[in-house]
Amino acid sequence: MTTMGGRAGRARRVTAADVALAAGVSTTTVSLVVNGKDTRRVLPETRQRVLAEARRLGYQVDRRARSLATGRSGIVGFAATGLSNSFFGSVQMGLLEEFGDRVQMLSVATEVGHTGARANMTTLLSVGVDGVIVEADALDVVGDRPPVPIVLLDSPGGPQEFVRVNFDLTTGADSLAAHLLELGHRRIGYLQAGRNGSTFAVRFKAFADRIRAAGGTVVEATSAINIEGASERMLKVWPEWDALGVTAIVCACDVLAYGTLDILRSLGVGVPDRVALASFDDLPTAALMNPALTCVHLPALELGRQAARVFLDVLAGNTAAREVVLPSTLVVRASTGPVAGR
Amino acid sequence: MTTMGGRAGRARRVTAADVALAAGVSTTTVSLVVNGKDTRRVLPETRQRVLAEARRLGYQVDRRARSLATGRSGIVGFAATGLSNSFFGSVQMGLLEEFGDRVQMLSVATEVGHTGARANMTTLLSVGVDGVIVEADALDVVGDRPPVPIVLLDSPGGPQEFVRVNFDLTTGADSLAAHLLELGHRRIGYLQAGRNGSTFAVRFKAFADRIRAAGGTVVEATSAINIEGASERMLKVWPEWDALGVTAIVCACDVLAYGTLDILRSLGVGVPDRVALASFDDLPTAALMNPALTCVHLPALELGRQAARVFLDVLAGNTAAREVVLPSTLVVRASTGPVAGR
């Protein structure tokens, strides 16, 4: 009873048939006019009449019906994990910027580890998107042969059959390692992100390889990808690392560095005097920390822009670019300094 | 030519008819089984056979067709502006958390000022969502009589005919004013967010009223809602404010405080020694700044949770709760201190 009451005053959707009736034409003509399709099949004055009625009635084409009929929707999906991470926001901004009003975008996101990742992908597909852009590792999320084109973001190990936009993580990681080595650091603690994603594996490997090649050692710990998680983990692990003679800490992403910085501060461990700190990402807030964080800058906004561009290409049937690689660069700030005098 | 090539190997969607054929039943039965609907209309063994075939073929119901047929989609939309602001992310997390797998959620977002806000709303509706949750002021985005239920978030002035979830901004703003007055501040600079949103108007008014009632003065400047914008604006305005004897700065939201803090630091203006700084929001990073920011904490995650709860109520036809108000509380940290000795 109240169930009915709740929906009572709701306005019924205006359909093409309503407009057709009002304008004294067929729905075919309405469709033709609305889509500006077969221009010479409809008289200019008829067109005006239809448009006027459509506007007056507030007609909005029903995309589910249209997309069912055409097999195309003009909507692309964006699936991401790591909602709390502002990296997500930057990528999305880049996408929107580049898509402009050429296509509409719908996003689904989950926090890392949320069970909904696969469901999200399904939702997007079942809603009839023309394609989807998947941020970070989502191999498990992407089915075997998705019915629409897919662009993979920041998944270095991603399957070759998809179009991919990646960072050149190796160069960045390498520069960071070189930077720390130059400052005299030999024993380094690496706080890894607790998610099996190839991007994190690559960051670590490239960094550790370089350090080890130079005779240094890298010890590893893993944390959930959020500020508190990192703080907790570091609280536990710092004493051990300190005992091992660790003089620098590298975090797999900025939020981990935030948590680390926070806990080190409350432990009274000076950064960079006692221990150097650096991370991957370089979110807008990284430079605002105190001390400002030395980072491997990953151009998230540009990732979004490029992804959109590549994606439009793919939709247009252009199958040329299979992988786009964006540079990553080291940004040295105050959080890294020479190894403490010893 | 290549246009064809691009789509060539794409897998065709598997339809209910395919499953029906494979299982030797009608599509009606497939539908019944898939939706677990009229259980006694189908023999257990038939059910198993259908499910097996569905799984084998990788059948996924087409939501556009279903939603066209039923008028209901099980998907709710979330429209927001301010993508770069991590507030957005927190709200969304709250929503997801509470929705669980009861409904799927699709988001559309724009950066502030982006022209796409209205288009976004249209996209959501045309895709057939069962309702939409609108963050911040979107009066212009919500049509006169949207065909689905709407929940408005953080829009204190929002039209009464919608269900709303708001913060009790007045109490928070008031506490902040009291805190600053107690510390001896009488001339205060307020960096307002450059967007005409009732939430920002309310924040300002409540704060300024209290200060003025106590005989203090509030001077105002406006900035785009991003870090760099705030820095630029403050770079211009600080000398004037300083000349006026301003001893404390309040920002309409955290990102403005970030930019302000950054520029004050490079100007060599000590916080809180020379000038106190506070803001509204209290994003997770606010406590990590140096000095840690004093903030009016707005529980974004909880906003999302409550919104989801209220929304499910509305969908269920329960029209009881018209407005939910969440408390805002002052969190005093290091960025505010007594007015500089004079």
Added chain:
DNA sequence: CTCGCCTAGTCAAGCGTTTGACTAGAACGT
């Protein structure tokens, strides 16, 4: 006068589901 073509449209099938109405056959009571 007839044929063909153009113009400005309309018709109806089809997209993939859902669902109320219907049914062939079996079981059952009288």
Added chain:
DNA sequence: ACGTTCTAGTCAAACGCTTGACTAGGCGAG
């Protein structure tokens, strides 16, 4: 033997749009 009730399904219309096929009427060419 006959009507009723179950059971386990099937049928077909409907959701709102798109689009290839079709057409009534007008007009020019042969």
